[in-house]
Every structure is written in structure tokens, then in C-alpha cells.
Amino acid sequence: MKNKINTDYSKRFIGVKLFREDxxxxxxxxxxxxxxxEIHDSTNMYENLDEVITHxxxxxxxxxITGRNRDFSLEYFSFDVKNDYVSIYSRxxxxxxxxxxEIAELIKNKEDKYYTTLKPHNLLYIxxxxxxxxxxxxxxxxxxxxxxxxxxxxxxxGLLTLFSYFYKYLWVGLTLVKRHEYGFWxxxxxxIILALFGIIAGSIITLLIxxxxxx
Numbered sequence: 378m379k380n381k382i383n384t385d386y387s388k389r390f391i392g393v394k395l396f397r398e399d400x401x402x403x404x405x406x407x408x409x410x411x412x413x414x415e416i417h418d419s420t421n422m423y424e425n426l427d428e429v430i431t432h433x434x435x436x437x438x439x440x441x442i443t444g445r446n447r448d449f450s451l452e453y454f455s456f457d458v459k460n461d462y463v464s465i466y467s468r469x470x471x472x473x474x475x476x477x478x479e480i481a482e483l484i485k486n487k488e489d490k491y492y493t494t495l496k497p498h499n500l501l502y503i504x505x506x507x508x509x510x511x512x513x514x515x516x517x518x519x520x521x522x523x524x525x526x527x528x529x530x531x532x533x534x535g536l537l538t539l540f541s542y543f544y545k546y547l548w549v550g551l552t553l554v555k556r557h558e559y560g561f562w563x564x565x566x567x568x569i570i571l572a573l574f575g576i577i578a579g580s581i582i583t584l585l586i587x588x589x590x591x592x
Contacts, residue, residue, distance in 0.1 A: 383474045384468060384470055384474050385474065386467045386476075386481070387464075387467075388477070389462055389464045390462060390465075390481075390484050390488050391462050391488065391492075392489045392549055393458075393461075393484060393549070394487060394552070395458065395487060395551045396551075396552055396556040397426065397552070397556075398556060399483075403480060403483065404416070404442055406476075407444045410454070410472075411444030411446055411452070412444075412445070413446070414443070415444070416429065416440065416442055417441055418433070418440055418441065419439060426553055435552060435553045436552055437551060437553070438550065439458065440457075440458050441455060441458070442454075442455070443455045451468065451469035452473050453468050453469055453473070454467045454476060454477065461492070461549045461550060463484055463487075465477050465480050465481050465484065495540075495541040500538040503534060504538050511528065511531065514527055536577070
């Protein structure tokens with residue numbers, strides 16, 4: 378009996394932030410592993426990253442690296458960046474499986490912990506459900522909320538949703554500049570986010586104390 382040899386690898390990452398040096402590193406590794414490597418999107422092919430910047434800007438929403446070996450037609454690799462996710466696919470041999478795994482190891486630490494926690498679409502869905510549920514707490518006689526704090530709760534959810542979309546715009550996807558050139562936000566991101574969460578949490582606690590003490 379022989380162990381099955383893995384030849385295909387596929388992985389998808391959500392909420393990844395990549396800079397130019399990250400993309401260049403993956404491109405360099407692909408060029409060392411495969412004979413024919415291309416940079417492209419769904420409509421165009423590009424000679425290099427400078428050409429990508431010229432035509433798509435520093436923050437392309439969609440860009441791919443694909444490669445194959447001429448001598449082994451089944452050996453194939455793709456690295457796709459699209460909006461807020463990155464997908465890796467390799468096939469054709471044990472070597473290509475290992476290569477896909479190697480690229481995934483480079484990417485997995487690039488997933489943003491804040492974004493994966495506060496996914497915009499999930500927050501939007503929760504906010505919608507919370508908003509529609511308010512009708513269950515309306516007093517039929519006075520036409521007012523029997524639990525006023527719920528309105529504040531929905532408001533906070535709405536602010537978090539807006540913040541998550543703003544965060545996605547600033548900090549998720551591919552930016553074709555060097556990491557150290559990315560500016561103030563890159564250097565102080567964690568402190569700013571913790572401060573915002575502290576303000577929101579403090580406001581909620583203060584509001585709940587006031588509501589409880591007023592009864």
C-alpha cells in the first residue's frame with residue numbers, strides 16, 4: 378500500500394492586506410519555480426507592476442499571477458487578488474502542491490484580525506435584523522419603545538458597520554507601494570482602532586448605567 382501523493386492545492390484567505398514587496402516576493406518565487414509567468418487581470422496582461430500602476434492605479438481591485446511549465450502541461454499555479462480576498466491554486470505535481478503550500482504560509486499571517494472579526498457584510502446583516510426587531514418592543518398604546526436602550530444598541534451597530542466598510546477601504550486588498558511608505562495609518566493602525574473601540578465600549582457602558590439608575 379502506498380500513500381496518496383497530493384498534487385493539487387487550493388486555499389482562500391479573507392481580509393488580506395498586501396504591499397508591493399509582498400506581491401513582488403510571490404512573483405519572484407513563481408518565476409523561480411515556473412517557466413512561463415504572467416501578471417494579468419480579467420482583460421489585460423502586464424509586463425510589470427509599474428504598468429499595472431499606470432493602468433489600474435496603486436490599489437487594483439483585481440490582479441493575478443499565473444504560471445505554468447512548458448515541459449509539464451499539467452503543472453499550473455495561480456495567485457488571485459480580488460477585492461477583500463486572496464486565492465491560491467496549484468496543480469499537476471507534488472512539487473506544485475508544495476509550492477502552493479509555501480505561498481499560503483506567506484499569506485496566512487497577512488490576514489487582518491480586525492477585518493475577520495468585523496466583516497462588513499456580517500455586521501450589515503446583524504444591524505438589519507436588530508433594526509427590524511425593534512418593532513417587537515414598541516408599546517402599542519404609547520407608540521414608543523419599551524426598552525429605549527435598544528435604539529442606542531442599533532445605532533452603535535450601525536456605526537460599527539460604517540466603520541468596518543471604511544476599514545475595508547483603507548486596510549484590505551493590494552496596495553502597490555512599499556509598506557514603510559504607507560503613511561500614518563500603517564504606523565498607528567492598532568492604537569487608533571483600540572481607541573475607537575474604547576470610546577464605543579465606554580459610551581455603551583455609560584448609557585446602560587444611566588438607563589439602569591434612572592429606573
